[in-house]
Amino acid sequence: MTTTTTPLPGSTAHTDGGWGRADVPIQTRSERPWSYDPADFAAPTGREVNWKHTPVARLAPLFANEPAPSGVIGVEVSAPEGVEQRRLAPGAAPRGEIFRPEDLPSAIAWVQEAEAPLIRIPAGVELAEPVVVRLTGTGGVAHAHVVIEAQANARGTVILRHEGNASQAQNVEIIARDGSDLTVISLQRWEDEAVHLSAHQARVDRDARLTHVVVSLGGGVVRVNPSVELAGAGAEGRLYGLSFADAGQHLESQVYLHHKGPHTTGDVLYKGALQGESARSVWIGDVLIGRDAVGTDSYEANRNLVLTDGARADSIPNLEIETGDIVGAGHASATGRFDDEQLFYLQARGIAEDEARRLVVLGFLSEIVQRIGIPALEQELTEAIEQELAEGGAL
DSSP states (O other), rough: OOOOOOOOTTTTOOSOOOSSSSSSSOOOOOGOBBBBBBSSSOOOSSSSSSTTOEEEEEEEGGOOOOOTTSSSEEHHHHHHHOEEEEEOTSSSSTTSSOOOOHHHHHHHHHOOOEEEEEEOOOTBBBSSSSSSEEEEEEEEEEEEEEEEEOOOOEEEEEEEEEEEEEEEEEEEEEOOOOTTTTEEEEEEEEOOOOEEEEEEEEEEOTTTEEEEEEEEOOSEEEEEEEEEEEOOOOOOEEEEEEEEOTTTTTTEEEEEEEEESSSSSEEEEEEEOSSTTEEEEEEEEEEEEEETTTOOOEEEEEEEOOOOOOOOOEEEEEEEEEESSEEEEEEEEEEOOOOOOHHHHHHTTTTOHHHHHHHHHHHHHHHHHTTTTHHHHHHHHHHHHHHHHHHHHOO
């Protein structure tokens, strides 16, 4: 197992673990070990820092390094002209250029995926339509490793749509090369019993921009963890998330944004709504501004709207800064119920209470929906949110 634990000159122990001390658990996000070998990871118990908010007992099938049957997830790709598709064995570039498994399911997915699909937008190509990858589960356990690459000065969007039923461990490796502008959208509309563990790792090179969007609406346990490194000078990372948890659902995202290059810009905003007994959401946001990331401008926020008793939202923002030469950095978190003043304002204008509550929820979540920039998908998500509200009984 490999770890990158390098203390800064004159540093002292960090409140989340300390540098290089064997007697203190590693908790700082940037210090986590990684390995391509599943044998280097123990099965999670729920006591580990990166698993302590996750219902690990429901994930047991994804902790076994056993060959999964083929055909558990059907794959249908719709790609406009100009997109390159092929398959990559381990060691075939660019597979593994940036991806480093940090937990057992991710390492298992790495070794189980004999030929990882590559979706590449060639240099200088601008896609008029998004690439849509429809993944439909038919039941059972599945593993996947996917590589998405935007070459120099390319422009395009890739949508990963997850539907049906399966227990899936998935790796998504994303490379945005110099001057590119790439959007990756991961949409989870699984059936109620599905389990989805996904590790997204991305590198954004010089003057490139990555917009990364996670939308989790369906599934029993859905955990999508994006890790984005702004490696090149002038790189930008826009990380957005939307979730709506119903009774019995666990929707989670652990976000890591590493400002590594100078003059990089980061914007992280995740919003969630919850309704129903035992509805649960977890958001952990870690931002690291490295020692060479001078001129950085970064902000992360998480907002949650709890609609009924029995629902719970955990929100943990973290910020590490290793240089004092920055433009700005901050983080925020808020979880609460309906704003009585908003409801009063709407009701005072003749809007019925149920309709007023519906409008408040839609207005709260639409900030993320409207950032997607694809009208048909925005309409689909708005309708899905309305359906969630109608079926959940929170209004």
